[in-house]
Amino acid sequence: MARSLTLRYDTINGDPCNGKSPHKENTLLITVVAVPVVIMALLACTLTVFCFCRKQDSVPSVLLGCVDLPGPKSQENCKGHIHTSDSREFTYAELVAITNNFSACIGEGGYGPVFHGQLKDGTQVAVKMHSPTSATGKGMEEFLAEVGSLTTVHHRYLVVLVGYCTDKDHLALIYEYMPNGSLYDNIQGRNAIVQTLGWRDRARIALEAAQGLDYLHTGCVLPIIHRDLKAHNILLGHDMVAKISDFGLSKSYINVAQSHISVTAAGTLGYIDPEYCVSGRLTTSSDVFSFGVVLLEIVTGEPPILPTPVHIVQRVKEKVIMGDIEAIVNRRLHCQYDFSSIWKVVDMALLCTREVSSERPTMSMVVAQLKDALALEESRVSSSTISQVGSNVDLSISWVASGR
Structure with a gap:
């Protein structure tokens, strides 16, 4: 019976007797090249993270509680x-x-x-x-x-x-030291009993406080929100010059990428922006609302909240709608004021305290109108004339333009 022999072989690159596989050589080569590359990449990432952290540390942050104030003699x-x-x-x-x-x-x-x-x-x-x-x-x-x-x-x-x-x-x-106490002391507190603050001084104090708040909102590198503006935090120094206090304790910064800050409600009952209280969205408009309440205090001599549950904003609105302008003004002033000046302040206060924050003016706009109000009163004082109710008074009600 014939037998056959079959020879079978595979094509192998290299010496078949050599135990070193070319695949193993390729793997070794890849490993030798890859390891240094990975190490370099890790070093680069580490350096990047380190530089980023150093940069973050140099940025003022109230929310983190760290404040860096550079200076050669720090x-x-x-x-x-x-x-x-x-x-x-x-x-x-x-x-x-x-x-x-x-x-x-x-x-x-x-x-x-x-x-x-x-x-x-x-x-x-x-x-x-x-x-x-x-x-x-x-x-x-x-x-x-x-x-x-x-x-x-x-x-x-x-x-x-x-x-x-x-x-x-x-x-x-x-x-x-502010020797003349707070605005509250002088329109409602102990000083008000001894001596009544006249309307010219009240209008000037309102303007000075508005300029201070406007500076916090627009004059700083980052806008500063007071969060607790009230009559107690407006202090009176020599010559009754007004200065805002406690803005550092309650402030927050807004950076260029933000339109608001979400925080827990802060402030004093009666002065808190109702929109902020509900949403937690803190903006400069929250301060504007509080300042509007302060303006109404300056005019009326009354606190934001009386034993009755009606807020000062609503109390004033009701009297304006009824046309009872005289009933709004603090009786201690004894009609010694320019009615147009009074009205400009009341009108601006009601604009500041609109329920929708986007409808409120900026503090720069408030400053402009308060300057006009003060000029009217100073003109009255210099001419020694006393305006009468309803004489040459512009009672255009801009705060109800949107139906409020």
Whole structure:
């Protein structure tokens, strides 16, 4: 029986007797090339992240509680959060001496009492102490925010920060002393009983406060929102010049990419923007609403909320609709004012307090109208004439243009 032999072979590149496969050689080559590339990529990513973090650290952030204030003579305080050369740092022992052991309490702030004091050079100051609980967490963040803002924001109608204290658990802010108290004191409080603030002074104070708030909104690198504007936070210094206080403690920044900030409701009952209270959307218009309430206080001499549940905005609207302009004005003024001036302020106040924030004016617009109102009153005073109700008064009601 014939047998056959079949020879079978495969084509192999290279020596079939050599145990090194060309596939293994290719794998080794890829590994040798890839590893350095991966290492270089990781190093590049690490460097990028490091640079980004360094850049973020140099940006002021109230929300993070870190405030960087660059300067050639900066000194570091508060665990590296504050860098400032604009104001003086006091020790707690110095505060005890300045305030005569905290013997003269002149007010109560949201985070603690305020004491009168005097520096060695005779300068009078107000020392706002912060409660021990504010030395940590959110309280510390807001304290650092106020120091940061007050040392970098300067305007003739904003209070001046003289110094601060971060001695252990003792936090304090030292302001210029405002000897004539607050706007509230002078239109409703203790000072109002002794002497009535005339309409010219009221109109001027309203204008000065409006200019200070307008600066916070438009004159800073980043808009600053007060969040708690009220008659108590408008202080009166020498010659009754008005200055806004506590804007640093309650402020928030809005950067160029934002139209609003979402935060929990803050402020004082009666002054809070109802739209902000519901939505949590904080804008400069929230301050405008609060300022409108302040304007109505200046005109009426009444608080935002009386024992009755009707808000001051509604009370004034009802009287305007009835045409009872005289009933709106504080009786202590005894008709010693220009009625057109009064009306311009009332009209602007009702525009500021519209329910829809987009329908409210900007503070720049408020400033312009208050300048007109003050000019009218100054003209009346200089000519020594007293306008009568209904004589040459423009009572165009712009605030009801949209049906409100």
